[in-house]
Amino acid sequence: MTDQLPKKINLLGLTRVQFEQFMASIGEKPFRARQIMKWIHHYNLTDFEQMTDLGKVLRQKLAVIAEVRLPKVLFHHYSTDGTRKWVLDMGLGNAVEMVYIPEAKRATLCVSSQVGCSLDCDFCSTGKQGYQRDLSSAEIIAQVWIAQQSFMPIANMGMRPITNVVMMGMGEPLLNFEQLVPALEIMLDDLGYGIAKRRLTVSTSGVVPKIDALTDAIDVSLAISLHAPNDALRDQLVPINKKYPIKTLLAACQRYLDRYGSRRRITIEYVMLEQVNDSVMHANELVQLLSNLPCKINLIPFNPFPHTPYQRSSESRIAVFQQRLIDAGFTTTIRRTRGEDIDAACGQLVGQVQDRTRRQKDWQAVVLRQAASGESKHAS
Ligand code: SAH
Ligand code: SF4
Numbered sequence: 555m556t557d558q559l560p561k562k563i564n565l566l567g568l569t570r571v572q573f574e575q576f577m578a579s580i581g582e583k584p585f586r587a588r589q590i591m592k593w594i595h596h597y598n599l600t601d602f603e604q605m606t607d608l609g610k611v612l613r614q615k616l617a618v619i620a621e622v623r624l625p626k627v628l629f630h631h632y633s634t635d636g637t638r639k640w641v642l643d644m645g646l647g648n649a650v651e652m653v654y655i656p657e658a659k660r661a662t663l664c665v666s667s668q669v670g671c672s673l674d675c676d677f678c679s680t681g682k683q684g685y686q687r688d689l690s691s692a693e694i695i696a697q698v699w700i701a702q703q704s705f706m707p708i709a710n711m712g713m714r715p716i717t718n719v720v721m722m723g724m725g726e727p728l729l730n731f732e733q734l735v736p737a738l739e740i741m742l743d744d745l746g747y748g749i750a751k752r753r754l755t756v757s758t759s760g761v762v763p764k765i766d767a768l769t770d771a772i773d774v775s776l777a778i779s780l781h782a783p784n785d786a787l788r789d790q791l792v793p794i795n796k797k798y799p800i801k802t803l804l805a806a807c808q809r810y811l812d813r814y815g816s817r818r819r820i821t822i823e824y825v826m827l828e829q830v831n832d833s834v835m836h837a838n839e840l841v842q843l844l845s846n847l848p849c850k851i852n853l854i855p856f857n858p859f860p861h862t863p864y865q866r867s868s869e870s871r872i873a874v875f876q877q878r879l880i881d882a883g884f885t886t887t888i889r890r891t892r893g894e895d896i897d898a899a900c901g902q903l904v905g906q907v908q909d910r911t912r913r914q915k916d917w918q919a920v921v922l923r924q925a926a927s928g929e930s931k932h933a934s
């Protein structure tokens with residue numbers, strides 16, 4: 555894992571302010587930070603020697619104390635539907651995944667925030683693997699960097715290969731708050747990735763104090779993984795509900811909305827589990843519950859994984875559920891499942907740590923096969 559290398563400062567995860575402070579600390583002007591950020595985040599460069607508007611002395615100084623350090627890409631998969639998935643090595647047999655989903659009018663990168671997750675939602679394969687560790691801001695940004703790099707020819711033509719970022723990969727972003735916020739800042743920054751705030755979404759299962767902290771810290775879009783219309787059912791599906799029940803959660807959502815104005819909408823995510831939370835009765839309860847919350851609802855057909863007791867709701871049950879919500883005046887969409895052939899769908903992301911030895915052998919085999927066939931793969 556890259557963190558075991560001699561400690562040079564990793565410039566990848568520094569916000570503009572942090573970068574300027576770093577440059578000041580080595581006796582350089584703040585504008586140098588802006589120059590270097592562009593090289594890193596716009597041009598995907600990691601080698602100071604290629605940063606041609608920096609003087610030779612500065613380039614050499616930086617090479618001694620700093621670096622742009624990326625995790626290794628263990629492998630990437632391209633789905634037949636255009637979805638791409640990368641598996642990144644996080645050391646000690648850990649891995650995280652990020653997924654790129656192109657659509658007609660946007661292209662969304664789904665980014666991970668932790669290796670595993672401690673919140674143990676019953677229908678989530680990441681939750682079932684447990685928590686391994688938080689990602690650093692550099693490791694979060696590395697996912698955007700690597701995805702963008704794979705589209706460099708397009709990016710060089712002035713097009714934006716990534717228009718939207720959703721923190722909906724592995725992990726609970728708000729439980730990694732200190733690293734999340736700088737990473738979000740870099741995504742929003744024009745010197746970073748220039749993602750519009752409405753197109754940058756943090757999804758949470760409901761860590762209420764951190765929703766308030768996020769509201770105070772940075773203006774991004776908010777998605778809530780609700781999944782149940784009452785506490786009894788939500789306690790089972792999303793255990794953090796026992797600590798922060800629905801009423802408390804919706805109050806935090808309201809505080810977020812109060813802060814960001816009347817036009818803002820929260821996204822409510824609702825996974826569709828056959829015969830568990832998908833009846834008309836549940837839909838009616840949901841309508842009541844959300845009647846005062848400006849929101850749009852996104853129904854997610856459950857994506858099964860090995861040993862799960864749950865099943866995806868049938869299309870007809872999802873359609874009836876959706877219609878009930880629409881009739882009650884809610885904008886309600888169904889998330890189209892993408893990338894299933896490469897296990898890239900929501901909730902199918904696993905850090906591949908459950909059986910580390912076997913997985914490590916699998917990776918080695920894949921890497922060796924790729925090397926033998928001359929197939930390229932990204933690496934730091
Ligand atoms: N921890 C955050 C973000 C990551 S999960 C959260 O829970 O919001 C991203 C979304 O995928 C969440 O709405 C989550 O509930 C959903 N999800 C998890 N497992 C799923 C599965 N097996 N099928 C469909 N959606 C799933
Ligand atoms: Fe964690 Fe989100 Fe999965 Fe729940 S749904 S276990 S919060 S990643």
